[in-house]
Amino acid sequence: MRAPARELFRDSAFPASDSSIFSSFSTPLVQFREEITWRRPQEICAEPRLFADSPQEGQVKQGLLGDCWFLCACAALQKSRRLLDQVFPPGQPSWLDQTYRGSFTCRVWQFGRWVEVTVDDRLPCLAGRLCFSRCQREDVFWLPLLEKAYAKVSGSYERLWAGQVADALVDLTGGPAERWNLKDLARPGGQQDRPGSQQDRPGASEPRTCRQLLVLKDRCLISCSVLSPRSGTRELGEFHAFLVSDLRELRGLAGDSILLLRIQNPWGRRCWQGPWREGGEGWSRAQPGDESALLAELQDGEFWVEEEEFLREFDEVTIGFPVTEAGHLQSLCSGKALCHTQQLPGAWVKGQSAGGCRNNRGFPSNPKFWLRVSEPSELYVAVLQRPRMRLTGRAPVGDDHASRSPTSCLGKDRQAVGLHIWKVEKRRVSLPRALSAPPVAGTACHAYDREVHLRCELAPGFYLAVPSTFLKDAPGQFLLRVFSSGRVSLSAIKPAAQSAAHPEGLPAGEWETVQLRGSWRVGQTAGGSRNFASYPTNPCFPLSVPEGSGPRCVRITLRQHCRDVECLPIGFHVFQVPLDGGAQGASSLLLQEPLLSCVPHCYAQEVSRLCHLPAGTYRIVPSTYLPDTEGAFTVTVETRIDRRSIHSQEMLGQLLTEASFMAVMKS
Structure with missing residues (x-):
């Protein structure tokens, strides 16, 4: 079969070269480095096709790559046409179509959302045959194309060497x-009594x-x-x-x-x-005929x-987890449809919200979530952590985060995570007292799994969910997910320190307002907090306070452009530029102690600080807590205008005196 006489797509972000296969040259693949070639399906067989006519023909087979964990998860797609269409969008032109362009798009679930990943169809080969995954029928190509898309999300094929089937299932189904x-x-x-998994009520396996x-x-x-x-x-x-x-x-x-x-x-x-x-x-123990039949x-x-x-x-x-025709997960225990889903992001921040496990006195400082159950429900509550080592050097098409999200990561890139749930009588409750009682549900222990979850059956009411790391001050980001058979609502509890994030009312007077827009971009301006060496790469905005009769009243507000459920932990610092500021670069300035700060970083759409600044030049540096976290924002600076009010009062007093004198003369 001949390919159409047109220029076919070549993916520059994931090229047909060693950089797409290797990341560390630490696996047995390195011995084949000089022999691997890249071929399109029509160069491998006469009549390539995307899908097989029967499950047997599409059966997954492993090649030289140690990604059996991923291939086992791929087999789940053959059990559900709905899942297959979700991961491999239908209607894409293939090799027999006039509109064939040499590219295919797959979807991978990444940290709460489906991400589209486009790759070209050049595949690694040895001696003219596919050297990594393939189907039972070697003219069927959905599997090697999906494997290539997953390798692109992960950074390279080599990054797929060794992993957990559970992690790949999450990425291909979106469910636990x-x-x-x-x-x-x-x-x-x-x-x-499984560590870190579905243990619900303590002592009730x-x-x-x-x-x-x-x-x-x-x-x-x-x-x-x-x-x-x-x-x-x-x-x-x-x-x-x-x-x-x-x-x-x-x-x-x-x-x-x-x-x-x-x-x-x-x-x-x-x-x-x-x-x-x-x-x-x-x-010999079975009935006659069973051996030959089976x-x-x-x-x-x-x-x-x-x-x-x-x-x-x-x-x-x-x-x-099985998926219904309507797209809902089904309980493994009862078979009930888990029709209601909620998810919220969160983070353990060192010194603020990384309180460690229940053995630590700081446990109450961990992120906390209200879970309101409206009717008797079966629930699966999961904590999915984002790997700490996230940089791969390339950004897959359609995803800002995938370039720093290796889907197959070692345990050392994760924290040991657990989850506990308490029943409370109302939302206004003494947290220390509530957390000192036994939880109604909890994981058996903290586990180094990418996602841990528990199953429980809850009566209507309010509950407190607390995800935690085993060690205190262990930083990390996570996504809390709830799958329920009944109606539930999930909301984050803002820490007490976050009250400072709410804007204060402006004092009376005239105010000059300036708005500055900016963004945090991976590898460019997403430097994170001052705990990280990359902090000086954050956006830096000038602020000038003019001469006057004294310090000016200034309110600085940082607002991120996102929905409430997608808020990042944000804050800002203000640095004063020395009089000889020209002799000091921006990077060295940001290494000094700030004049004032709006921290700790808060999960809020808006944080604000009202202050008094003397005349001079300043730099405002907004940041997220963790580096390489993308988002758009606006910095609003409101400066009170000095109208010399004392002089105006003197003039008014003089006019009143003159008016009184004229009134006496007329009388």
């Missing part, structure tokens, strides 16, 4: 994912069993992982993710129930020689394991 520790499932009764997976198999994606293979089972691989593609319950010859799980290895080859392999001893269903890379064997050899199960 649940992780079960299989060693806890193997305990008597199937009880478990919910049973989890493989039988529950049997109920969920048709509604959601189920993945399993091996973290440390047992002796003699190295064929499973260490830190490797698999798909649970089916579960089947058989009636054994002895009348017992046998639960088999069909496991798919993204490597695309069968790697398990257990008792349920072809000719294995396990089939083995005939297996695709490349698939094998059967029994429940006991599964619990012994695998370490973890990850489950993506």
Whole structure:
């Protein structure tokens, strides 16, 4: 097949070069550096197509890249056409269309919103074949194109080496994912106490069993992982993710129930020689004909394991929440539609709102949120943290944040995070007293997961939700999300120090007003607070106070242009320029102590400071708390006009005296 005779799109932001494959040259990919070439699908096969005709043809297969965690999450898209259309917008021109232009657009969910990422269709190859992900039918290209878009968001293909299936599921579905520790499932009764996940009421664990997976198999994606293979089972691989593609319950010859799980290895080859392999001893317990029927269903890379064997050899199960046709998440426990969603951003700020866990006296200073439940509801409440290491050096199309948001990040880039919820009688409540009582729901412990969540059933009323880091003064940003079967509302509680953020009433008199517009831009003017070396890169506005009879009354107001739910922590400092200010650069000036400040940084649309400034030259520096946080703002400076009121009173007194004298003369 020939490509149309037109110039095809070349993505300069994610070029067909080493910079798109490698970030640190620290993975086994480096040995193929000189052999990798880039080809478009029509240069790889005669008749490329975007999607397969059957799930078997579109089955995911892993290549040289260690991104089995991401590929397992991609398989979730094959269970829901709605999800697939969300991630891969339909109607895009492909290779047989006259309007084909050599580019494709995917959507990835990033920190609260769907982001469009456009890539060209040049794909890494070895010896003319795709060297990273591919489908079972190698003329189907939705998977390698989505993998390329995700690599672009992350910064490079190499950044996809190793990760969590749960993180990729969040990015491809926008919903949470649940992780079960299989060693806890193997305990008597199937009880478990999972750190940092869905533990709701302290001391009230919910049973989890493989039988529950049997109920969920048709509604959601189920993945399993091996973290440390047992002796003699190295064929499973260490830190490797698999798909649970089916579960089947058989009636054994002895009348017992046998639960088999069909496991798919993204490597695309069968790697398990257990008792349920072809000719294995396990089939002797099953009914005649079961072996031939079930083995005939297996695709490349698939094998059967029994429940006991599964619990012994695998370490973890990850489950993506099912999505209804209306687009609502469904509870994994009850199957109820979670029709109501709320989300708000927040941050732990060192010295202000990073109070640490409940073991610390500073815990009450953590960010706090009101949760109002209007009717009996099942809720999933999640805390998604934004990775601290965010710079990748390129900005994907359509997203200001993706360039600094590696989707696969190591635990050291995250804080250990937990979440607790308290029932309160009313919104006006003594916070120290409320937080000293046992919470009605909470995560079992603080976990180094990108997202932790808990499930709870709450009666109508007011609740207090407090996300926290384990260590005190550990900074970070997060997104608090609530998924509920009933009506709920979520709002942030502004800290007491934030009362200074509200504008004060101006004293009587005439005021001169000047408005200055600006913005914080990544890599340019988003320097963050004075805690960061990049602070001098923030916008800097001049302020001149003229000579007068004394200090002038000045009000400075910083207002960010955003919705309430998207507010960044903002503040500003004012620096006085020395009389020989020309001899001192702006950067060195901002390293000095400010004359006055409007801090701590507040999650408010507007912060303000009323002050008295002597005549002179000043610099106003507005900032967000964390660097590389984008936003637009307006600085308003209101200066009281000196009208020499004393002189006016003298003139008025003289006129009154003269008027009185004339009145006496007339009489």
